[in-house]
Amino acid sequence: MNNKEYKWIALFIMSVSxxxxxxxxxxxxxxxPELATIWDISGIGTLLVTLMVQFGFVAGAxxxxxxxxxxxxxxRKLFSFSxxxxxxxxxxxxxxxxxxxIEMILMFLTGIMMAGIYPVAVLIVSSWFPTRRGLALGIVIAGLTFGSALPHIILNLPFIREWKALLEFSSLLSILGGVLVFLVLHDNKKYINAPKFKWDTINLIIRNKPVMLANYGYFGHMWELYAMWTWIPxxxxxxxxxYYSGSKLLFMAGIVSFLIIGVSGAIGSILGGIISDRIGRTLSTSLYMGVSGTSAVLIGLTYHALPFITIIVGIVWGITVIADSAQFSTAVTELSSDKIRGSALTFQMAIGFxxxxxxxxxxxxxxxTIGWHWAFSILSIGPLLGIISMIRLRYKNESLLMCNGKK
Known part of the structure; x- marks a missing residue:
């Protein structure tokens, strides 16, 4: 089997893993909630479970x-090890x-190891797809969003009877994913060199206005994305x-959360790559952020409304909040020189997280304080600033370097 045929198998293996x-x-x-009860904490203490993973990922990257x-x-081995x-x-x-x-330290260390998962998966898939990379990376990010939402489905499985079982099952899935890549995926002889971060290039990155405009768009996107994923459930x-109570409430909340984050996110990731390759980076990302920012405001107005209304707005938000994710990184690779490209990508990712x-x-x-009706509205500031940045980038001559001149 030649590389042109095998690359789709490689993409499937990496996405599933x-x-x-x-x-x-x-x-x-x-x-x-269960951990908060065990630890007898609330507020920022509970949030640290999520935040320590984020901090760890930045450090690991x-x-x-x-x-x-x-x-x-x-x-391939680094992915499996991580x-x-x-x-x-x-x-x-x-x-x-x-x-x-001790648990917070473990969360931080887990975040560090996650830096050997997503970025490395992007590197592996990019090596197999010198062309049609936008679509390929969109599919990889679809796997990421689907996996991020998977705990909400796992919790509803009949054999998952307590919180420990969720973590044990997710750990089993992680081991299987690593084994799949290690034993089944073939090495590509044309691996792209991993981008290295050089601390002395930060000044060059900051002074590169087109690159920074793409970064500002990404920063606005990240302001919205992970807060949405964390709090929408x-x-x-x-x-x-x-409308519901007891086990039915748990079931409905889990299924709908998975639908909004996982299923909608996977659809948005793939469509985002396809559409962006056709109409350009700046226009597509501006459209995605316009819809997602509007959804951030509208979702609160559905609080305690009929569930199907919340679901519809949530699905639209879930699709558009992730659709632009890969395009900002792609834009930086197109706008930056070889000298700063690796550092620019790492800088973008670290600040974004x-x-x-x-x-x-x-x-x-x-x-x-103000309640769920308006809490998510603050997230719309990110897409708004991102749109402004991408429109400004569109009118710069350097934008012709993106997407084969489609800007």
Whole structure:
């Protein structure tokens, strides 16, 4: 089988493996209420379960890129190693759940290992797809979104009777995903060199106006994305409690959360890549952010409304909030020189994930002060600023470097 035929098999393997491993990312967040009871904490203490993973991912991305680990270690083996260690850390979380501070360290370490999952998957798939890369990366991100939402489905499986079982099952999936890549995926002899982060290029990145405009668009996108993913299940549960109770409420909240984050996100990731390749980066991302920002305002108005109204707005939001994700990184690769490209990508990712910490925390404050009707509205600021940045980028001569001149 030649490379042209095998690349689609490689894409399938990586997407399925990504789905399995990424189920770990939000597993602990999905059981935050149970953990809060065990630890006797509330507020920021509960949020730390999610935030420590975010901090760990930023640290892991910087460490991996600074030392060029994906250049020194076979990417297939690095992915498998990271997936296995992430699972082991999660199993340790199950056994040591009484010790809050140890658990936070384990969450941070899990985040570090996650930096060997998503970026490495992108690297592997990019090596197989010198063309049609937008679609291929969209499918990979679809696996990421599907996997991130998977805990909400796992919780409703008949054999998952307590929170520990969710973490154990997600760990098993992560190990299987790592084994699948290690044993089944073939190595590509034409691996793309992993981008290295060079600290002395930060000034060059900041002074590169087209690259920074693409970054600002990404920053606005990230302000919205992970806060939405973190809090929409809580919003759905609280809103649907007006109509359901008990096990039916848990079931409905889990299914709808999975539909909005996972299914809708997967559709948005794939469509986003296809549409962007056809109409250009700046126009497509502006359209996605316009719809997602509007949805961030409208979703609160459906609070305690008929569930099907909330579901419809949620699906639209779930599709558009992720559709532009891969396009910002692609734009940076097209706008930056070889000298700063790797550092620019790492800079974009690190700042973007740090921003998610702020927006996740802000929603926690607003939901208890002004209530769910308007809490999500603050997220619309990100897409608004992102649209402004991408429109400004569209009218720069350098924008012709993107998407074969489609800007």
């Amino acid at each position: 990504e789905l399995m491993v990424m189920s770990l990312w939000f597993s602990a967040s999905a059981i935050a 910087l460490i991996s890129a600074s030392f060029g680990l994906a250049d020194k270690i076979n990417p 997936a296995t260690v992430s699972a082991m850390l999660t199993i340790m979380f199950v056994f040591l759940y009484h010790y809050f501070f 809580v919003f759905i549960f609280s809103s649907f409690a007006f 740090l921003i998610t910490v702020g927006s996740i925390y802000v929603i926690n404050i607003l939901r208890t």
